Amino acid sequence: IVPLMMMILLGIADFGRLFASAVAVEAAGREAADYGAFDSTYWTSANVPTTVAEMQRRACTAAAGSHLEGYATTDPGNATCTNPAFSCELERNGATTDCSASGGFANGVDCSNPLTEPPCTVHVQMAYEFDTLLPFGPVT
Secondary structure, eight states, rough: OOOHHHHHHHHHHHHHHHHHHHHHHHHHHHHHOOOOOOGGGHHHHHHHHHHHHHHHHHHHHHHHHHTTTTTTTSTOSSSSBBTEEEEEEEEETTEEEHHHHHHTTEEEEETOTTTTTSOOOEEEEEOOOOOSSSOTTTOO
């Protein structure tokens, strides 16, 4: 019974770690999306590279600050990170385009125009690789 109880206990601990990591990664993505959605002038063609770089810096800094297990970066200032990996898209009326390549346009509409109706939406995705304490079957 003791080995079974230990497995159950480790499973509960892993679930807690997974939940805490999911909350931290979600908060990091939200921080980046909030920045990108704050002001439409961030999406002028001249500002797009700066906006995307600042969104990534904010997401990576938030992830690092949460002491996310497995956090990985090649930059000591946390301007970029590889785990979790950052990506973003601009969306308007269901059509999406990569933020970096958008030039500030989504679905042929200028996202930097504050009068655009409906406005463009910023989507941020943070891909995080989580490792369990005990690799078991399909769960690793």
